[in-house]
Amino acid sequence: MAKILVFNNDTDRMETYYRGESEPMPYNTNGTLRVREFRGSSKSNILWTTKRTMQSWNSQRYIFGGPIPVGFAFKRPYEGGHGNQSQHYAGVAFDVGQTLSSSRRRQLWNSANNSGVWYYVEPISLTPTWVHFDKRFRETCLFIWWLSYS
Numbered sequence: 001m002a003k004i005l006v007f008n009n010d011t012d013r014m015e016t017y018y019r020g021e022s023e024p025m026p027y028n029t030n031g032t033l034r035v036r037e038f039r040g041s042s043k044s045n046i047l048w049t050t051k052r053t054m055q056s057w058n059s060q061r062y063i064f065g066g067p068i069p070v071g072f073a074f075k076r077p078y079e080g081g082h083g084n085q086s087q088h089y090a091g092v093a094f095d096v097g098q099t100l101s102s103s104r105r106r107q108l109w110n111s112a113n114n115s116g117v118w119y120y121v122e123p124i125s126l127t128p129t130w131v132h133f134d135k136r137f138r139e140t141c142l143f144i145w146w147l148s149y150s
């Protein structure tokens with residue numbers, strides 16, 4: 001059972017959820033993003049994200065029109081990872097498509113890049129075996145709150 005904190009961008013309030021690893025993330029539709037997928041290899045017993053990030057996932061999944069395998073989204077700063085990880089620490093970034101064929105992964109990259117859903121899609125030259133997209137949140141209160149946990 002994971003404790004999941006979700007910053008609700010519509011109300012500017014933090015919401016708390018308790019979910020099993022095989023349950024969908026809060027605000028996820030059609031079970032396309034499970035808690036265990038969101039956390040990847042993270043051992044943290046508290047996870048966090050934003051409502052806007054979950055809604056963006058729903059949109060991206062709909063636009064892509066097929067399953068998107070998730071390597072991970074969330075990571076704590078001490079859990080390492082690739083280059084610029086700050087958006088993963090904030091729970092608003094995804095590394096996906098690791099198990100797709102390279103042509104299908106390129107389709108996913110194009111889909112993410114063209115969707116208008118994400119603030120940032122990492123260039124394909126920097127992500128040879130995955131696709132990174134994030135919501136790059138700017139809500140200051142979430143950032144301050146996040147820092148208090150890191």
Ligand SMILES: [Zn+2]
Nearest residue numbers: 093094095132
């Ligand atoms: Zn990433």
